[in-house]
Amino acid sequence: MTVFELIWKRRTIRRFRQEKIPVDLLTAIVDTGRIAPSASNLQPLEFIMVDDEDLLPQIFVNTRWAGYLPNDEGRPPKGQEPTAFIVILVNIDIAGNWAGHDVGAAGENMILAALSEGIGSCWIASVNAKAVSRILKIPQNYRIDSVIAMGYPNEQPVSEPMRDSIEYYKDESGVLHVPKRQLDDILHHNQF
Ligand SMILES: Cc1cc2nc3c(=O)[nH]c(=O)nc-3n(C[C@H](O)[C@H](O)[C@H](O)COP(=O)(O)O)c2cc1C
Structure with a gap:
């Protein structure tokens, strides 16, 4: 698939098949975030891959889905939850004024790389950062920008x-x- 085709194919996915993403593939996806453009090449971003069975539901309950749909209809129903999350962190000791742009570039790289392997995703800014920081033991000099929920798509x-x-x-x-x-x-x- 060409990059154009991939971009046109991409849609946010909020229903997932319960099939694990191999950890090597998840790692390779995060690596495309690492290599993204970065203002002044500061590279203030770090990432946490979450695919642990105990942690996944703890992150899931701290995310909000599809605010325009009534009755929480956009939230993945039971049995169709994401099978991985990539938490995007900004190291505030390193970040300059453009860290948000870096997040955008890294996030889209990861989303498109994932899609090229048949993996769907939902970028989530509505995350309870305080709770997730505690659960994942994130140090104080990092802020959670957003998370990307991933899994094999179960909707089109x-x-x-x-x-x-x-x-x-x-x-x-x-x-x-x-x-x-x-x-x-x-x-x-x-x-x-
Ligand atoms: C920075 C960012 C934050 C987003 N946050 C959320 C979110 O918290 N919850 C959610 O369900 N979707 C979220 N989305 C997905 C958008 O709702 C989605 O991109 C938009 O509706 C357009 O759909 P499309 O991605 O299929 O083009 C976010 C997207 C972006 C880029």
Whole structure:
């Protein structure tokens, strides 16, 4: 698959098959985050891979899913939870003003690398950082930026041109639709 095809194929996944991601593959995915561009090459990011059976539910309960869907419908139901989390940490002793951009670059690298191996993901900023820091014994000079939930996909969301609302929704068959602003509305050529 070309990089273009991979990017077009990617959708946030919130339903997962209960099949473990091999730890070597998870490690290789994190390695694509390590090698991402970094402002001033400071490289303030570190990562925790979580795939331990006892820890997974503890992280899961401290994440929030699909805020636009009613009745917590976007939260993975029992038996379809993520099988791994990658916690993205910022070392505040190293970070400059652009650490957030570094997170973006590293996160997308990892998401696309995972997808190239058939793994779906959901980037989660709505995380109870205090609780997760305690559970994972994260030192005080690190802050949790976000986590990426991963697993083999058990749903096939679709994107569609945005009309009146940016809010994603589920149709009668339970398929998630993700409205995207259209190219004509966001692309300017030479002048605004
Ligand atoms: C930085 C960031 C934080 C996000 N946080 C959450 C989150 O806390 N919970 C969640 O369910 N989805 C979260 N998402 C996923 C977005 O809801 C999703 O990307 C958006 O609806 C567009 O869907 P798509 O990824 O399929 O294009 C986050 C995405 C990004 C980039």
